[in-house]
Amino acid sequence: MIDSPLTSGTPNGSPSEMSVAATNASSAQASHPAQRFQFTGSGGEYFRIWIVNVLLTIVTLGIYSAWAKVRRLRYFYNNTRLAGSSFDFRGSPIAILKGRVIAFLLLLLIQVPFLGAVVLIFYFALLPWFIYRSMRFHLANTTYRNLRFAFMGTAGGIYRAILFPIAIILISVVMSFIVHFASRGIGSVMLAISIFAFYGIGPYIQYRIRAYVTAGSRMGTAQFGLHVGPGRYYLAYVVAVGYWIAYVAVAFAILATVFGLDLSSLQGTMDAIKEGSIPHRVAMIILLAVFYIGMLAVVPLVQGMLQNTVWSGTSLERKAFQSDLRVANYVVTWLGVTILTVITIGLYRPFAVVQLARLRLEALSWQGSPDDLIAVQRAGSDAAAGAEITDMMDVDFGF
Amino acid sequence: MWTLASESTAGDAAPVAARYFAASGGARARSATLSLGDAPGTLLLSLTDDATTRDIPVRELDASERFVAATRTVQLAGGDMLEIDDGRALSRLLTAAGNPDAIVTRWQHSKRAALTALIITIVLAIAGYRWGLPVAADFLAHHTSNDLAALIDRAALAQLDHQTDLTKSRLDTATQDRLRQKFSELTLSLPPAQPVSLVFRRMGNVANAFALPGGTIIVLDGLVNMAPNDDAVLGVLAHELGHVEHRHGLRTLFRSAAVSALAAWYFGDFSSLATVTATLTQLNYSREFEAEADSAALLQMQRHHIDPRQLAELFRRIRDQGGIAAPPKDEATSPEERKEKPGKRWSIPDFLSTHPDIDRRIERFERAGRVSAGKV
Numbered sequence: 001m002i003d004s005p006l007t008s009g010t011p012n013g014s015p016s017e018m019s020v021a022a023t024n025a026s027s028a029q030a031s032h033p034a035q036r037f038q039f040t041g042s043g044g045e046y047f048r049i050w051i052v053n054v055l056l057t058i059v060t061l062g063i064y065s066a067w068a069k070v071r072r073l074r075y076f077y078n079n080t081r082l083a084g085s086s087f088d089f090r091g092s093p094i095a096i097l098k099g100r101v102i103a104f105l106l107l108l109l110i111q112v113p114f115l116g117a118v119v120l121i122f123y124f125a126l127l128p129w130f131i132y133r134s135m136r137f138h139l140a141n142t143t144y145r146n147l148r149f150a151f152m153g154t155a156g157g158i159y160r161a162i163l164f165p166i167a168i169i170l171i172s173v174v175m176s177f178i179v180h181f182a183s184r185g186i187g188s189v190m191l192a193i194s195i196f197a198f199y200g201i202g203p204y205i206q207y208r209i210r211a212y213v214t215a216g217s218r219m220g221t222a223q224f225g226l227h228v229g230p231g232r233y234y235l236a237y238v239v240a241v242g243y244w245i246a247y248v249a250v251a252f253a254i255l256a257t258v259f260g261l262d263l264s265s266l267q268g269t270m271d272a273i274k275e276g277s278i279p280h281r282v283a284m285i286i287l288l289a290v291f292y293i294g295m296l297a298v299v300p301l302v303q304g305m306l307q308n309t310v311w312s313g314t315s316l317e318r319k320a321f322q323s324d325l326r327v328a329n330y331v332v333t334w335l336g337v338t339i340l341t342v343i344t345i346g347l348y349r350p351f352a353v354v355q356l357a358r359l360r361l362e363a364l365s366w367q368g369s370p371d372d373l374i375a376v377q378r379a380g381s382d383a384a385a386g387a388e389i390t391d392m393m394d395v396d397f398g399f
Numbered sequence: 400m401w402t403l404a405s406e407s408t409a410g411d412a413a414p415v416a417a418r419y420f421a422a423s424g425g426a427r428a429r430s431a432t433l434s435l436g437d438a439p440g441t442l443l444l445s446l447t448d449d450a451t452t453r454d455i456p457v458r459e460l461d462a463s464e465r466f467v468a469a470t471r472t473v474q475l476a477g478g479d480m481l482e483i484d485d486g487r488a489l490s491r492l493l494t495a496a497g498n499p500d501a502i503v504t505r506w507q508h509s510k511r512a513a514l515t516a517l518i519i520t521i522v523l524a525i526a527g528y529r530w531g532l533p534v535a536a537d538f539l540a541h542h543t544s545n546d547l548a549a550l551i552d553r554a555a556l557a558q559l560d561h562q563t564d565l566t567k568s569r570l571d572t573a574t575q576d577r578l579r580q581k582f583s584e585l586t587l588s589l590p591p592a593q594p595v596s597l598v599f600r601r602m603g604n605v606a607n608a609f610a611l612p613g614g615t616i617i618v619l620d621g622l623v624n625m626a627p628n629d630d631a632v633l634g635v636l637a638h639e640l641g642h643v644e645h646r647h648g649l650r651t652l653f654r655s656a657a658v659s660a661l662a663a664w665y666f667g668d669f670s671s672l673a674t675v676t677a678t679l680t681q682l683n684y685s686r687e688f689e690a691e692a693d694s695a696a697l698l699q700m701q702r703h704h705i706d707p708r709q710l711a712e713l714f715r716r717i718r719d720q721g722g723i724a725a726p727p728k729d730e731a732t733s734p735e736e737r738k739e740k741p742g743k744r745w746s747i748p749d750f751l752s753t754h755p756d757i758d759r760r761i762e763r764f765e766r767a768g769r770v771s772a773g774k775v
Contacts, residue, residue: 040468048513052506055516058523078469085482086470088463146480311483337671
């Protein structure tokens with residue numbers, strides 16, 4: 001679930017998964033240019049790795065998937081270069097396998113009636129802890145120039161990041177019910193505000209998690225810093241929601257006036273499709289498909305905008321990162337590769353992942369200089385990672 | 400089947416340029432060269448800036464996998480590390496020192512091998528879906544405890560009661576008791592390990608009956624109303640008991656669960672898994688399962704002297720009336736209501752659904768009836 005930043009360019013990856021692992025390099029004494037990230041992977045090569053992974057995973061009834069994951073991560077890390085060096089992932093497949101066995105057992109338990117509901121509640125209660133473990137595992141096993149990354153955040157930290165906003169919502173809902181007894185009007189207004197806040201708190205939680213992850217990340221003795229506030233997260237979502245509303249309104253109007261399709265009624269739409277000749281039906285279905293794909297554009301839109309603002313607001317050793325991803329280009333590419341992935345029943349996926357990873361990684365640069373890097377000492381993160389590395393378990397699942 | 404191109408012969412193991420990062424201190428890269436050592440199975444590491452050299456047994460180092468353009472890393476025993484840009488040259492060197500690329504690595508680099516993997520994967524996926532999945536699901540179904548199956552039934556029934564327009568039966572108690580009595584006689588000859596129960600429900604005039612995985616059989620009022628007599632109802636019950644006896648519900652459930660799980664893994668979207676049990680109530684048995692249940696029903700009817708021709712008559716009525724009995728006056732629904740759910744009201748019952756060949760089944764029960772009548 002929490003892959004490191006280097007692999008987060010998948011169609012499913014959200015910007016919050018861009019952890020801070022991708023970091024590094026030279027220094028910003030104005031005198032030398034920023035160090036740009038480079039990605040040297042190719043879709044064809046990754047396809048070969050992927051298909052072998054899929055086959056071996058099938059043949060071993062899923063056991064190989066842990067080794068497959070290490071191969072995949074190493075492919076993306078080793079192909080990501082900064083200031084002449086590449087990243088590496090040294091995680092043990094056995095640790096990943098342990099996590100997957102637990103995930104599999106949980107999945108089975110959740111299917112059991114009644115007991116499943118209880119397990120699901122426990123799962124959600126433990127989800128932040130899983131995220132925390134996953135961060136530790138991934139950063140402790142990520143290296144660059146023989147420097148280990150480390151995650152110094154605490155388990156309590158992530159619960160605070162998530163539970164504090166949720167608690168405020170809960171208290172507000174309870175209060176509205178209490179007030180409701182005294183005054184129906186005020187109670188109802190408060191309840192409406194609470195419900196609105198429930199949906200509105202999402203970007204804030206995402207920001208808190210990002211702040212938690214960035215503040216806890218180290219590369220050797222080098223520290224990361226986050227210098228953007230939650231406002232940037234809200235801006236991205238406001239733009240995305242604005243796009244969505246405008247898109248749906250315009251699309252509804254065009255479909256209704258030009259093609260006579262009333263999308264507000266499913267039955268009406270079905271009837272409209274059933275009427276007429278075969279070419280007419282095909283045209284209607286394609287029209288609808290294009291309409292739904294257009295709605296999907298909010299996903300890469302948020303990803304792209306967040307990558308730019310969040311990475312541009314992140315620093316390593318007080319030297320800033322810069323992200324200049326062209327968001328429109330990213331959205332179009334994302335839509336294109338997603339359509340191809342669907343059409344090919346997933347066979348295009350490795351190409352899609354590589355294309356998106358390249359766009360996102362090569363948009364990144366770091367203002368530091370090679371000298372800044374040399375000043376970084378190993379000691380910082382080795383001590384943190386310590387003996388735990390060997391017995392650490394990767395917990396990487398989510399629904 | 401395919402050839403894995405060997406990367407090298409010992410002769411061309413030329414020295415490789417590397418960047419050396421020490422185990423302690425800063426992240427300064429030092430220029431180095433890695434070459435074949437004098438002793439077999441060793442490599443020689445020379446640092447350019449201070450002319451020191453180091454012999455390294457090849458089994459003490461841990462090289463990252465070779466990719467086409469990626470920089471490779473080599474971990475040395477003491478925590479030092481090398482970075483090498485020319486991955487092919489490193490593979491040649493390692494091969495010469497007795498540590499060639501892993502088979503999987505060579506496999507990944509061969510276009511032909513990757514194509515073979517693609518074809519095998521597709522064949523396996525189709526074969527696994529066609530044969531492997533049923534075998535595995537059947538195994539699981541036969542090893543599921545009755546308690547777990549009963550839990551599934553309770554959940555499914557609760558879901559049906561809440562989320563569909565299933566209502567309480569309006570059959571009078573005398574009819575229910577009589578059918579229950581006959582049903583329990585019918586179940587006496589079943590293997591005793593399998594618990595079964597009979598539940599009456601109503602869904603308008605829909606004539607239907609279905610078996611849940613754990614042995615709960617639901618009979619809708621419409622079926623009882625349409626049946627020419629109790630024997631026809633018992634015939635349907637015997638058919639449903641056949642599904643229970645052969646664990647068709649669990650087998651179908653596990654099959655669809657496995658398909659969902661594999662799809663989730665392949666597409667990387669696990670959200671669909673949470674809904675597996677939701678599809679429980681929409682189980683559709685395969686034609687093979689229906690035929691098996693028919694055979695079991697015939698056997699049961701013979702044993703209990705129930706005339707299969709009554710069941711054939713019930714099937715005929717359902718076929719001729721499109722799935723529902725002529726509604727008694729008090730139950731007639733308004734035209735609007737009927738318009739809303741045309742599919743549901745006129746659907747073919749589950750126990751007939753997977754059969755485009757209702758006629759053949761009617762014929763089968765007719766023939767069986769004539770044969771047993773002839774014997775008597």
